Amino acid sequence: MTSDDRLIYLDYAATTPVDPRVIETMSALSGEGADFANPSAVHAAGRRSGTHVARAATQLASLLNTQPDRFVWTSGATESNNLAILGAARHRQHRGKHLITMLTEHKAVIDVFRELERQGFDVTWLNPDASGVLDVADLEAAIRDDTQLVSIMHVNNETGAQQDIERIAECCLEHDVLLHVDAAQSVGKLPIDLSSLPVDLVSMTAHKLYGPKGVGALYIADKPDVHIEPVMFGGGQQRRLRPGTLAVPLIAGFGQAAEIASGRLEDDLEYLGTLRSRLWNGIRDIPGVQLNGDLSTSYPGLLNVSVDDIEGESLLLALEPLCVATGSACNSHNQDPSYVLRALGRSDSEAQSAIRFSLGRPSSKSDIDFAISQYQNAVARLRAMAPERAA
Amino acid sequence: MIGDPYSERVRALFDAPVHAGVLEGAPMVTVDDQGVRVQLSADIGDGSITAMRFLAWGCPHVIAAAESVCAGCEGRAVVDLETFVVAELMQSLPVPVEKSGRIIVIEDAVRSLGATLRKNPTSD
Numbered sequence: 001m002t003s004d005d006r007l008i009y010l011d012y013a014a015t016t017p018v019d020p021r022v023i024e025t026m027s028a029l030s031g032e033g034a035d036f037a038n039p040s041a042v043h044a045a046g047r048r049s050g051t052h053v054a055r056a057a058t059q060l061a062s063l064l065n066t067q068p069d070r071f072v073w074t075s076g077a078t079e080s081n082n083l084a085i086l087g088a089a090r091h092r093q094h095r096g097k098h099l100i101t102m103l104t105e106h107k108a109v110i111d112v113f114r115e116l117e118r119q120g121f122d123v124t125w126l127n128p129d130a131s132g133v134l135d136v137a138d139l140e141a142a143i144r145d146d147t148q149l150v151s152i153m154h155v156n157n158e159t160g161a162q163q164d165i166e167r168i169a170e171c172c173l174e175h176d177v178l179l180h181v182d183a184a185q186s187v188g189k190l191p192i193d194l195s196s197l198p199v200d201l202v203s204m205t206a207h208k209l210y211g212p213k214g215v216g217a218l219y220i221a222d223k224p225d226v227h228i229e230p231v232m233f234g235g236g237q238q239r240r241l242r243p244g245t246l247a248v249p250l251i252a253g254f255g256q257a258a259e260i261a262s263g264r265l266e267d268d269l270e271y272l273g274t275l276r277s278r279l280w281n282g283i284r285d286i287p288g289v290q291l292n293g294d295l296s297t298s299y300p301g302l303l304n305v306s307v308d309d310i311e312g313e314s315l316l317l318a319l320e321p322l323c324v325a326t327g328s329a330c331n332s333h334n335q336d337p338s339y340v341l342r343a344l345g346r347s348d349s350e351a352q353s354a355i356r357f358s359l360g361r362p363s364s365k366s367d368i369d370f371a372i373s374q375y376q377n378a379v380a381r382l383r384a385m386a387p388e389r390a391a
Numbered sequence: 392m393i394g395d396p397y398s399e400r401v402r403a404l405f406d407a408p409v410h411a412g413v414l415e416g417a418p419m420v421t422v423d424d425q426g427v428r429v430q431l432s433a434d435i436g437d438g439s440i441t442a443m444r445f446l447a448w449g450c451p452h453v454i455a456a457a458e459s460v461c462a463g464c465e466g467r468a469v470v471d472l473e474t475f476v477v478a479e480l481m482q483s484l485p486v487p488v489e490k491s492g493r494i495i496v497i498e499d500a501v502r503s504l505g506a507t508l509r510k511n512p513t514s515d
Contacts (some may be wrong), residue, residue: 313450317397317405385411385454387421387430387446 008367008374009323012360013157013185013302018253019210025256026212026249039246040237049248056255060217063258064187064202066194067222072242073251076216077184078108080203081151083218083242084180085112087228088149088201089121092178096146097121100139100177103343104128104161105153109182113151122146130345131294132161140171149178154192155185158340158356159293160302162190169198178226184208184216188261189268190299194219200226206250210361211257215250218242272359273300275368279357280305282372286379292341292354303357306341306350309389310382315353318378322371325356401455401484408454410461412444418507422500425492427453429500433464435508440464440472449493452486456494459484460501472505 018026029035029052037045039053057068074080089099101113103125113123124142128134134152143150150172155162165181172179180201186192187202188209194202200223205216220226220241228241235243261268276295280303283289288308295303307315312326326338337351346354357371397405413419419432427449434442443464445457459480464472477498480486486494 309448311449314405314454317402317451385408385446386448387428389428390421390423 007321007323008370010357010359010363010367010371011323011325012363013160013208013356013358014325015207015213016210016360017362018207018212019257019260021260022211022253022256026253029249029252035248039248052248052252052255053246056251056258059255059259059262063262064192064194064219065196066219070194070219070222071217072220072238073246074216074218074242075214076207077106077182077203077205078216080205080216080218081106081108081180081182082112083231084201084203084228085109085149085151086116086231087241088178088180089116091227091229092148093121096144096148098124098144098147099149099151100124100126100142100147101151102126102128102134102153104132104156104158104340105151106157106182106184109151109153127343128161131297132156132159132292132340132344133294133297134163134168136164136167136171139168140175143171143175143177147175147177149180151180151182153182153185155183155190155299155302156293156340157185158338158354159304159344160185160298160300161293162186162297162299165199166197172200173198176225185299188258188265189301191265194221201228206254206257209257209261212250212253215247215254217254268361269300271361272363275359275363275365276300276303276357278365279303279359279368279371282368283375286376289379290350292344292346301359303359304341304354305357306346306354307379308353309349309386310353310379312352312354314382315355315378318382319355319374322374324371325358326352326354396487397451398484401451404455404458404484405451408445408458410444410458411446411454413446414442414444417442417444418504418511420500420503420507422496422503424496424499427493427496429453429457429497431457431461431500431504433504433508435469438469440467440469449496450490452484452490453493453497455484456480456486456497460497464501469505469508472501472508475501475505 035048037049039050061068117123152163169179178200181199182203184205187204200221202219207213230241237243290306292304316326337348341351414432414434417432417434421430430446432444433440443461445461447454447457477494
């Protein structure tokens with residue numbers, strides 16, 4: 001993406017621009033004369049608004065190959081994660097208070113589990129291997145008689161590491177443990193078939209797949225044993241699981257974004273993979289550059305690299321007008337080394353110098369070539385300015 | 392936090408650190424502390440700093456501060472270096488309070504350079 005102020009945006013894992021067709025859909029539902037009514041109202045205007053919500057659920061269900069009535073609309077993945085984890089843990093706590101997650105989860109999962117620890121739950125924190133992937137044998141070994149919930153993200157937001165959700169789900173099913181998946185980085189980007197994948201709860205958000213900010217969803221599997229408690233109160237909407245007037249334009253936009261993603265998912269993956277290879281090939285020979293993750297198994301739209309003896313914050317500023325991230329965007333003003341990369345075994349200085357390039361549909365070859373040149377120049381400039389380390 | 396963590400002055404100093412480098416053969420000190428490495432070298436004449444250069448490994452505020460210090464020290468009396476303080480610089484850049492320890496490393500480096508120059512005004 002190049003605009004008049006010459007910003008080159010390669011931070012699509014943080015958020016994406018809204019597709020123009022999505023903007024059109026949302027605009028048509030926002031003004032006077034549009035279907036602006038509360039979709040929970042029983043009058044004719046409310047019912048008309050309700051059709052847009054129903055259509056969005058069908059579009060999202062089609063993307064994920066599931067039933068439209070399995071979604072609870074939320075404000076985004078953070079809320080979906082809170083609802084899933086708090087809701088499931090509290091609902092099942094009479095059976096046991098042991099929960100399992102990973103050290104490399106997003107803060108929107110980590111902090112929920114920390115809160116549950118404060119409330120007396122016992123959490124096992126699993127470590128991935130050096131490429132960020134969980135060994136399912138480690139999960140199986142951690143499951144106890146009192147384990148009630150496992151939460152594992154599909155694609156890591158910092159490294160792109162992809163978990164084997166199918167095997168993780170089979171393991172959880174075998175042990176009668178609920179599985180929640182934070183799929184904020186994979187819905188609309190990777191093929192997901194919920195009709196065959198035995199997961200119980202899936203968090204997602206619209207703004208990572210060219211939809212609007214402020215809307216997400218939680219998928220709840222249609223199984224007798226999958227129930228959650230609400231974490232918000234105030235109305236009967238959405239089976240009392242998430243009260244509040246539905247944001248019809250945002251939900252319709254989410255649905256439209258899901259439909260667009262359905263039609264181009266494979267093409268997007270191939271294109272992003274080509275761009276990432278070009279980027280990696282352009283910087284891999286810089287002395288001291290180290291890949292964080294495994295290109296053969298990670299999501300192709302993301303490349304995370306560290307470089308020896310470079311201060312990360314200065315690198316980020318020297319890369320401007322390239323817009324990239326150190327660690328996750330939610331953490332971009334915190335200069336502590338990434339806890340995700342530390343969990344992968346990287347040193348403080350390796351983690352601190354890490355840059356995440358995340359590519360998207362608007363990314364072009366010229367964007368990548370600019371990124372390569374900018375990265376090479378920034379590293380050379382900062383190295384030339386740095387004193388030798390004392391022996 | 393939302394917003395630009397760097398002032399225009401910090402950005403300008405970081406983008407064009409004209410005092411980055413080493414004065415070959417000149418007295419030099421290196422301080423490595425607080426996760427920051429700063430190296431200063433200076434030429435003197437008639438008891439004053441005629442040229443000063445830095446190398447720095449640190450955040451943009453450290454690099455900007457080092458550049459500003461070198462520019463500000465040129466023309467000053469060597470004896471002033473040993474009482475140098477960064478308080479005014481920290482306000483003028485400005486430097487966030489959580490980074491003040493890193494900037495004090497530069498103060499230490501300037502004072503150390505002053506002591507070195509007093510004892511040994513030319514490099515051997």
